[in-house]
Amino acid sequence: MFFHIDPHDGLAIYDQIVRQVKFAVASGVLKTGELIPSVRELARELTINPNTVARAYRQLQDDRVLDAVRGTGLEVAGGACERCRGERLKLIRARLRQVLAEAQQSRLETRELRELVEKELSAVEREGTRI
Amino acid sequence: MFFHIDPHDGLAIYDQIVRQVKFAVASGVLKTGELIPSVRELARELTINPNTVARAYRQLQDDRVLDAVRGTGLEVAGGACERCRGERLKLIRARLRQVLAEAQQSRLETRELRELVEKELSAVEREGTRI
Amino acid sequence: MFFHIDPHDGLAIYDQIVRQVKFAVASGVLKTGELIPSVRELARELTINPNTVARAYRQLQDDRVLDAVRGTGLEVAGGACERCRGERLKLIRARLRQVLAEAQQSRLETRELRELVEKELSAVEREGTRI
Amino acid sequence: MFFHIDPHDGLAIYDQIVRQVKFAVASGVLKTGELIPSVRELARELTINPNTVARAYRQLQDDRVLDAVRGTGLEVAGGACERCRGERLKLIRARLRQVLAEAQQSRLETRELRELVEKELSAVEREGTRI
DNA sequence: GTGGTCTAGACCACC
DNA sequence: GTGGTCTAGACCACG
Numbered sequence: 001m002f003f004h005i006d007p008h009d010g011l012a013i014y015d016q017i018v019r020q021v022k023f024a025v026a027s028g029v030l031k032t033g034e035l036i037p038s039v040r041e042l043a044r045e046l047t048i049n050p051n052t053v054a055r056a057y058r059q060l061q062d063d064r065v066l067d068a069v070r071g072t073g074l075e076v077a078g079g080a081c082e083r084c085r086g087e088r089l090k091l092i093r094a095r096l097r098q099v100l101a102e103a104q105q106s107r108l109e110t111r112e113l114r115e116l117v118e119k120e121l122s123a124v125e126r127e128g129t130r131i
Numbered sequence: 132m133f134f135h136i137d138p139h140d141g142l143a144i145y146d147q148i149v150r151q152v153k154f155a156v157a158s159g160v161l162k163t164g165e166l167i168p169s170v171r172e173l174a175r176e177l178t179i180n181p182n183t184v185a186r187a188y189r190q191l192q193d194d195r196v197l198d199a200v201r202g203t204g205l206e207v208a209g210g211a212c213e214r215c216r217g218e219r220l221k222l223i224r225a226r227l228r229q230v231l232a233e234a235q236q237s238r239l240e241t242r243e244l245r246e247l248v249e250k251e252l253s254a255v256e257r258e259g260t261r262i
Numbered sequence: 263m264f265f266h267i268d269p270h271d272g273l274a275i276y277d278q279i280v281r282q283v284k285f286a287v288a289s290g291v292l293k294t295g296e297l298i299p300s301v302r303e304l305a306r307e308l309t310i311n312p313n314t315v316a317r318a319y320r321q322l323q324d325d326r327v328l329d330a331v332r333g334t335g336l337e338v339a340g341g342a343c344e345r346c347r348g349e350r351l352k353l354i355r356a357r358l359r360q361v362l363a364e365a366q367q368s369r370l371e372t373r374e375l376r377e378l379v380e381k382e383l384s385a386v387e388r389e390g391t392r393i
Numbered sequence: 394m395f396f397h398i399d400p401h402d403g404l405a406i407y408d409q410i411v412r413q414v415k416f417a418v419a420s421g422v423l424k425t426g427e428l429i430p431s432v433r434e435l436a437r438e439l440t441i442n443p444n445t446v447a448r449a450y451r452q453l454q455d456d457r458v459l460d461a462v463r464g465t466g467l468e469v470a471g472g473a474c475e476r477c478r479g480e481r482l483k484l485i486r487a488r489l490r491q492v493l494a495e496a497q498q499s500r501l502e503t504r505e506l507r508e509l510v511e512k513e514l515s516a517v518e519r520e521g522t523r524i
Numbered sequence: 525g526t527g528g529t530c531t532a533g534a535c536c537a538c539c
Numbered sequence: 540g541t542g543g544t545c546t547a548g549a550c551c552a553c554g
Contacts (some may be wrong), residue, residue: 010229012528012529013529013530014529019233019237020237023237023238026237027238029238033544038540039543040541040542048530049531049532050531052529052531054543054544056544057542058543066221068542068543069539069541070275070537070538070542071537071541072540072541072542073539073540073541074222074541089239092233092237092247093247095230096230096247098541099226101228101257102150102226104258105135105151106151106158106223107158108219108220108223110255113255114252114535117227117248117252119527119533120224120227121231121244121245121248122146123234124228124231124234124235125235127235143553144552144553144554145552145553179554180554182551182554183552186552230523263415274537275537275538276537276538281499282499285498285500287430287498289499289500291500311539312539313538313539314539333464350501351501351509354492354499354509355509355513357495358492358496358510359517360402360403360488361489361492362514364412364488364519365411365485365517366517366518367416368413368420369416369419369422370410370481370482372518374482375514376514378482379510382486383475384508384512386494386503386506405544406544406545407554421552431527432526432527433526441546441548442546442547443547443548444545444546445546446547447527447529448544451527451528462526462553462554463552463553464526464553464554465525465526465527466525466527467553488530
């Protein structure tokens with residue numbers, strides 16, 4: 001599957017799952033009506049506890065990204081793509097803002113900051129869709 | 132003082148203090164031998180628990196950024212400026228990398244990502260050292 | 263058929279079927295000796311899983327509301343009407359009591375509660391046996 | 394405290410807690426800024442698992458009824474009273490509607506239904522704030 | 525002491 | 540098989 005968990009990310013595991021599912025839906029990798037991996041399957045795959053996956057999935061249902069189909073599984077909800085696309089920028093922007101604010105506050109000169117960002121951006125571009 | 136705590140940053144409060152002290156030392160705002168605010172004073176100022184400040188100060192001593200002066204308080208350690216200056220970029224780069232990686236992984240197009248970064252960078256520049 | 267399933271009722275689907283069959287028997291819509299829809303037929307009609315229907319029918323046999331007729335299907339058992347009629351009020355009263363108790367406990371004023379009940383009762387009357 | 398859990402209510406335990414907290418806030422029994430019982434305390438009192446209480450409290454935070462105060466506990470959020478007061482009627486009405494609809498559908502005559510409701514309402518009134 | 529997160533494993537209803 | 544709920548108990552950060 002397309003998920004990747006980093007226990008040292010700082011973000012809670014369930015939150016990483018939530019974000020990645022939203023991103024997958026936003027980008028069209030997961031489409032409305034499509035079944036997502038079952039709680040147990042994803043837990044096995046990521047070698048984390050099923051409860052952690054379940055918690056992420058529960059929140060995704062609260063956020064109207066997933067719909068439960070009794071006895072069958074969870075599918076991407078109608079209109080989820082639009083909702084997630086809007087949220088994607090918001091989620092990323094929020095984290096980006098934090099980092100830039102901290103950099104600014106560290107009295108890193110704007111010029112240095114720009115250079116740093118540019119370097120990392122290029123690195124990321126070169127690596128492509130790493131995961 | 133020049134510290135600013137955001138309880139919703141995601142970063143632990145004590146970690147925010149640690150980073151900000153290091154940044155202040157790196158940028159020369161705090162100089163070797165200079166006394167930093169007492170635990171109680173900073174706690175009062177930031178309206179957080181003294182234990183939290185104490186914990187941050189403890190780690191800063193472990194990191195050889197601060198030195199205890201018996202009966203007086205904590206002062207910036209010798210050579211701390213150089214150590215912090217080296218660490219500053221590392222700390223910021225690490226967080227920046229996470230965010231950009233997530234953005235990349237979310238299949239945000241490189242062009243969109245660049246635009247977003249540019250917009251936020253400009254915003255930060257305009258606002259200056261507001262925080 | 264006269265059944266109506268609401269997956270979001272809170273009540274288990276099989277339980278909704280059990281109750282509705284009992285109600286139908288109590289009201290004389292289903293009479294002793296009459297054949298009820300087959301598991302597959304009802305499952306198709308309600309677009310639910312045959313296992314769920316089978317489970318409901320199994321319980322109805324346990325409750326002596328239905329009788330299996332080898333090679334034919336399930337028919338309404340003798341004396342089922344009387345048994346169901348007695349149970350009908352009990353089933354409804356139990357649920358009603360729960361709701362009113364919760365309303366009372368929520369410190370909704372008795373006057374408000376009465377108004378609410380009256381409004382909903384009137385609404386139900388107007389709509390008739392719509393469902 | 395003012396909570397009462399019935400394991401046979403049909404509603405999940407965590408949901409009973411959520412509803413009762415909302416009701417308490419709506420009725421002014423819990424006021425903005427007031428600390429609610431800690432997770433462990435309420436769990437002990439109701440002899441249920443702390444995780445169950447935590448889950449209820451988490452949802453109440455999602456619903457902006459509670460606010461976390463780091464290291465201190467959970468307090469009633471600002472504006473929660475208004476939000477809960479609006480929701481209270483909605484929650485009760487939803488359950489009431491289900492029951493009345495079922496009663497109606499059971500072909501209970503409207504007259505009988507009215508009598509039943511009236512009897513139960515009076516009973517509830519007599520008992521007063523039972524819990 | 526507080527809540528937040530995670531693991532482990534159970535039972536249930538439904539498909 | 541599926542998700543939903545609950546229990547039990549661990550560790551962490553914060554006050």
